[in-house]
Amino acid sequence: MANKVLVLGEVREGVLRNVSFEAIAAAKQIADGGEVVGVLLGDSVANLASELIAYGADRVVTVEHPHLKSYTSDGYSQAFLAVCEQEKPEGIIFGHTSLGKDLSPKLASRLSSGLISDVTEIEGSGEGAVYIRPIYSGKAFEKVKVKDGIVFVTIRPNNIKPLEKNASRTGDVASISVDVQNLRTIIKDVVRKATTGVDLSEAKIVVAGGRGVKSAEGFEPLKELANLLGGAVGASRGACDADYCDYSLQIGQTGKVVTPDLYIAAGISGAIQHLAGMSNSKVIVAINKDPEANIFKVADYGIVGDLFEVIPMLIEEFKAL
Numbered sequence: 001m002a003n004k005v006l007v008l009g010e011v012r013e014g015v016l017r018n019v020s021f022e023a024i025a026a027a028k029q030i031a032d033g034g035e036v037v038g039v040l041l042g043d044s045v046a047n048l049a050s051e052l053i054a055y056g057a058d059r060v061v062t063v064e065h066p067h068l069k070s071y072t073s074d075g076y077s078q079a080f081l082a083v084c085e086q087e088k089p090e091g092i093i094f095g096h097t098s099l100g101k102d103l104s105p106k107l108a109s110r111l112s113s114g115l116i117s118d119v120t121e122i123e124g125s126g127e128g129a130v131y132i133r134p135i136y137s138g139k140a141f142e143k144v145k146v147k148d149g150i151v152f153v154t155i156r157p158n159n160i161k162p163l164e165k166n167a168s169r170t171g172d173v174a175s176i177s178v179d180v181q182n183l184r185t186i187i188k189d190v191v192r193k194a195t196t197g198v199d200l201s202e203a204k205i206v207v208a209g210g211r212g213v214k215s216a217e218g219f220e221p222l223k224e225l226a227n228l229l230g231g232a233v234g235a236s237r238g239a240c241d242a243d244y245c246d247y248s249l250q251i252g253q254t255g256k257v258v259t260p261d262l263y264i265a266a267g268i269s270g271a272i273q274h275l276a277g278m279s280n281s282k283v284i285v286a287i288n289k290d291p292e293a294n295i296f297k298v299a300d301y302g303i304v305g306d307l308f309e310v311i312p313m314l315i316e317e318f319k320a321l
């Protein structure tokens, strides 16, 4: 069914995001011996093609244009549709990232295909592939099969294992010229917030704080622990609403969805809307003063205690390792 699968290589600040490599692994499974084609869109991205090939893409198609320097749904959809026109894919895979979530429904509609979004697991391969995705804020899982048309899938970061990188792999790299035009928005300048360290959506370890952290300063020990572990800091909406941290850190139904190997929740009660964004984490450690807090229902390890005592103890222990 999917003899040729396109994978969008998502580039941020000149670097390919990990989910692109996970998408290649998913594409291999769906293509089941068919061809996996990496797609790179940007103003200067051809240099990244070899990395997609090293992670398993059979070849790469690039579209370079000054208007593709920053993401706009208009510009990217024109470029990606031109690739589809040339390649006639039977499958398309994007990361379920902010970009993927914005672009995929627009393209699916233009391609008259369905869309299976936020897939966390694929069972089987080729025509028999079954796509598993959480529904009802992670309370149930839906299994989806595609009967006809393009198999268009977005995959949740950190769930599908990428293939081993092999720099000796080779594959063709070709460019398509697309006259990206009539854009309704043109990005003139991007002013980034000062963020440090690991990208929250792809972090293997997340240390998240809630209203129990009590102030912006209260987040400092959490940041220290996250840095020590090579992880990222996240937050509940309670903490963001209270102005303890930026909304870009919010995890949950209306924030980011994360699936790290380790999620440390400090001073978070565990409201259903928060669980929607983190309950699929592989190991959950909850620190809360209240033994009845809902977060303990999803935690693998629970520490009933004051986070301002427990976090410094954890920092000391990890420093001593």
Ligand code: FAD
Residues within 6 Å of the ligand: 209, 210, 211, 212, 213, 235, 236, 237, 238, 239, 250, 251, 252, 253, 254, 255, 266, 267, 268, 269, 270, 271, 272, 273, 274, 277, 287, 288, 289, 290, 293, 305, 306, 307, 308
């Ligand atoms: P609280 O519920 O106030 O919990 C604070 C916790 O800290 C308590 O359990 C307390 O026991 C503990 N605590 C206090 N002091 C300490 C201490 N010193 N040491 C240890 N523990 C301590 N929420 C999200 O997080 N993400 C979302 O995406 C989201 N989307 C929403 C969408 C909608 C439509 C709605 C209605 C709500 C949404 N919410 C979301 C809000 C959600 O319902 C909760 O209000 C929010 O998650 C509560 O945040 P919290 O757990 O930090 O705060």
